[in-house]
Amino acid sequence: MPPILQRLQQATKMMSRRKVLLLVLGCSTVSLLIHQGAQLSWYPKLFPLSCPPLRDTPPRPKHMTVAFLKTHKTAGTTVQNILFRFAERHNLTVALPHPSCEHQFCYPRNFSAHFVHPATRPPHVLASHLRFDRAELQRLMPPGTVYVTILREPAAMFESLFSYYNQYCPAFRRVPNASLEAFLRAPEAYYRAGEHFAMFAHNTLAYDLGGDNERSPRDDAAYLAGLIRQVEEVFSLVMIAEYFDESLVLLRWLVMLARGPRAVQTGYPAFFGAEPLICVFQADKPMPQRGPET
Numbered sequence: 001m002p003p004i005l006q007r008l009q010q011a012t013k014m015m016s017r018r019k020v021l022l023l024v025l026g027c028s029t030v031s032l033l034i035h036q037g038a039q040l041s042w043y044p045k046l047f048p049l050s051c052p053p054l055r056d057t058p059p060r061p062k063h064m065t066v067a068f069l070k071t072h073k074t075a076g077t078t079v080q081n082i083l084f085r086f087a088e089r090h091n092l093t094v095a096l097p098h099p100s101c102e103h104q105f106c107y108p109r110n111f112s113a114h115f116v117h118p119a120t121r122p123p124h125v126l127a128s129h130l131r132f133d134r135a136e137l138q139r140l141m142p143p144g145t146v147y148v149t150i151l152r153e154p155a156a157m158f159e160s161l162f163s164y165y166n167q168y169c170p171a172f173r174r175v176p177n178a179s180l181e182a183f184l185r186a187p188e189a190y191y192r193a194g195e196h197f198a199m200f201a202h203n204t205l206a207y208d209l210g211g212d213n214e215r216s217p218r219d220d221a222a223y224l225a226g227l228i229r230q231v232e233e234v235f236s237l238v239m240i241a242e243y244f245d246e247s248l249v250l251l252r253w254l255v256m257l258a259r260g261p262r263a264v265q266t267g268y269p270a271f272f273g274a275e276p277l278i279c280v281f282q283a284d285k286p287m288p289q290r291g292p293e294t
């Protein structure tokens with residue numbers, strides 16, 4: 001082959017190698033931009049999304065006083081821990097039970113402001129087990145307190161209750177071999193209304209929320225509807241254990257919780273740092289007023 005042709009062939013090969021190299025470099029740059037773009041301020045302009053940019057939303061005031069109704073076996077301990085850490089970080093007062101109430105606010109009795117240790121009154125944060133009583137809590141907590149609770153899918157919750165309270169709840173103690181299946185086959189054979197801790201065997205959530213756990217929606221549908229209405233009226237946020245992460249985002253939006261270190265490290269945008277996409281709570285409801293001291 002004449003030398004001129006050989007040089008031409010080499011030049012063409014070099015060109016294709018350069019093109020391939022450029023193509024690879026181009027692709028890597030685009031992929032890097034897409035990957036990092038979510039954390040850079042110009043990302044929404046280059047890749048417009050259906051949601052409006054969150055930074056255009058004016059920052060809303062967050063609450064510093066929280067009453068968390070810790071229902072039983074609903075992942076409430078995790079929320080309680082988060083709120084205790086929040087209180088510690090901001091040097092806030094946490095309501096602690098009077099020694100005569102043990103570690104809970106004298107549950108299963110109806111909550112009374114007297115169950116709170118005087119050294120922790122008035123509290124900014126309340127997050128231990130109690131049976132809800134709206135008037136008593138409003139007497140205790142400062143104005144502007146936000147009310148939060150958590151619920152869990154009842155069947156999973158009941159399984160958890162059955163296993164945890166098998167030695168405390170008499171209805172469960174009566175069941176041969178502590179068998180959940182045996183209890184579910186004939187619950188009325190083991191349950192006695194009015195016994196101590198009977199509520200763990202029958203509509204615990206209704207009881208914790210201050211309702212009557214003996215009233216069945218089968219016989220009295222209006223009662224349950226009324227109870228649900230009351231819950232909706234009082235609580236600004238009802239967390240759901242099965243949607244724990246989503247619930248935490250909403251809690252973070254409502255209460256001045258700290259930004260999680262994991263969120264900072266990874267830049268994970270949808271968790272503690274950002275506003276929630278779903279806002280199911282009523283942030284603008286009038287806040288309850290505090291009554292006279294007792």
Ligand SMILES: Nc1ncnc2c1ncn2[C@@H]1O[C@H](COP(=O)(O)OS(=O)(=O)O)[C@@H](OP(=O)(O)O)[C@H]1O
Binds near residue numbers: 074078156159241244
């Ligand atoms: N993050 C998160 N998400 C979902 N579920 C969770 C979470 N954290 C705790 N759990 C489960 O909640 C059950 C314990 O609930 P509580 O902490 O409310 O228990 S207690 O009433 O204070 O004893 C207990 O349920 P069971 O394991 O079914 O018994 C825990 O496993």
